[in-house]
Amino acid sequence: MKAENLHLHYGGHVALDDVNFELNGNNIIGLLGKNGAGKTSLLSLIASYREPTSGLITVDGEEPFENAKVMQQIAFLYDKDYSDESDKIGEMLEGIARYRPNFDKEYAESLINLFKLDREKQIKKFSKGMKSALNVVIGLASRAPITLLDEVYLGMDAHLREAFYKELLEEQQRFPRMFILSTHLVSEMDYLFDEVIIIDKGTVLLHEEIDTFLAKGVTITGESELVDQFVGSKQQLNVQKLGNTKSVMVYGGLTEDEYENARRLRLEISHASLHELFVHLTKEDM
Amino acid sequence: MNENKIYLKVAQDMYLSQFFWTISFLGILLFISIVRLLLGLQGDKAEGFFNSVFVASNIYMFIIGILAVYFLSYFVGNGVTRKDYFLGATIASVGLSITIPIITIIVYFIEKIIFNLIGIQYKVQTINEIELDGNIIGDTIQMMILSPYVDPNENWLLATLVLCSNIFITYLLGWFISCSFYSYDVIIGLIAIIMVIFLKMIKDTLLRIAIDLPAIGWFNSLDVLPISVAIACILFVILIILAVIRHTTKRVSVKL
Structure with a gap:
């Protein structure tokens, strides 16, 4: 089709x-x-x-x-x-x-x-x-x-x-x-x-295989300054902050080197769910 | 499934649905006729089943013609094209327009035997003696309700054929109005109603000429037409109505 x-x-x-x-x-x-x-x-x-x-x-x-x-x-x-x-x-x-x-x-x-x-x-x-x-x-x-x-x-x-x-x-x-x-x-x-x-x-925002799509949504959690440094210019879908801890959902996936770097910086990496990606990608202020 | 034959399935389904409605309609009319007869409400002269159906079936066919458009979403929802719907619905309407007069004339023959046995005569009908007085609304309503009539006591075959053509065209006119409202907006729908009034009057005038009655109403100047031309013109009117219905539904958006 x-x-x-x-x-x-x-x-x-x-x-x-x-x-x-x-x-x-x-x-x-x-x-x-x-x-x-x-x-x-x-x-x-x-x-x-x-x-x-x-x-x-x-x-x-x-x-x-x-x-x-x-x-x-x-x-x-x-x-x-x-x-x-x-x-x-x-x-x-x-x-x-x-x-x-x-x-x-x-x-x-x-x-x-x-x-x-x-x-x-x-x-x-x-x-x-x-x-x-x-x-x-x-x-x-x-x-x-x-x-x-x-x-x-x-x-x-x-x-x-x-x-x-x-x-x-x-x-x-x-x-x-x-x-x-x-x-x-x-x-x-x-x-x-x-x-x-x-x-x-009315427009197609994205069309992907589910695994490829889910691999692109990553949440990085850790010390605020380190997270900011790590995220850099990546597309940020959502940011949450509690005290000095920051959690940023980025879209675009991470390379092997970036995963390694995150481990070194003691940043926690988790994959965003389809629901989270959908909600943040279609937010009104995106 | 052979997709070339889908319209025949549509025709069968639409015919059967409408046939069961029709059986109820004719059953009610028959019940009323019998009750009136038994209660002696009609004296020693009775209207007769044929004449009751003659008047009521025009209104009935107009209404089920209006309802015909609502089959469209059902069929498109089941993967049927608008073309197959149109062909199927047209065949079903022809079938129904033949079925009603056949049932009516059979009941009429049985009724006639009973009337002869119990000494009841048929009332003389004055349906063809429409008096137009120049009141545009009154004249229009009269001409919409009453269609050219042939007494089955005089010529049962012609009476049946005239009933066939009257109710078939009335069905098409109802279908035409509902398709116009469904496919376009209220303005176009209202224009369709005006067109239907004109088409019904033209068809009645042509039919009166075809059965050798004097032409009356807005189109009485057509009286000069020979019978064969009048019949050809009726067929042409039918084709025009069908063409317009097909045109309005050919690419119509189906409502969810």
């Missing part, structure tokens, strides 16, 4: 501004961004819900918009309004299965059991958590080669989310495909991702 110079404007609002990236392979990609950063806009372009104002998005070299072959291969699940949905879950999944060539009904049944969804209840009467779980069931059981999940898990409670994360990883082992999971709650999902894209104010 490739996005080239993607712009999306509507109603006088710039939702996406010159977005470029390339995704290859069956990876789980975390699409991170604050509320209103442009995550849903980007996913809706990939899923052909709308056309870009300018620029190009291609999947296997073909534009997805109004392309039956490509659209069938992309499943987009979001926090949908089910308040008018009088069908029960079985009826709804029957309908979806007609249009999803890889839909696995048996797997859908096992997911319904896993998430303890009520088969006899109308979907409009589902709780918020059950509606979220329903979206997860559709997203996983459709087995679309490109599955886009736009914060659908936010309505689930902690136990259900854990069950979903576990199931996602198992499913990725069984039927590897490209998952793009958007979220602004990063801390509990970081271990799922192979790659991350951070989007901010």
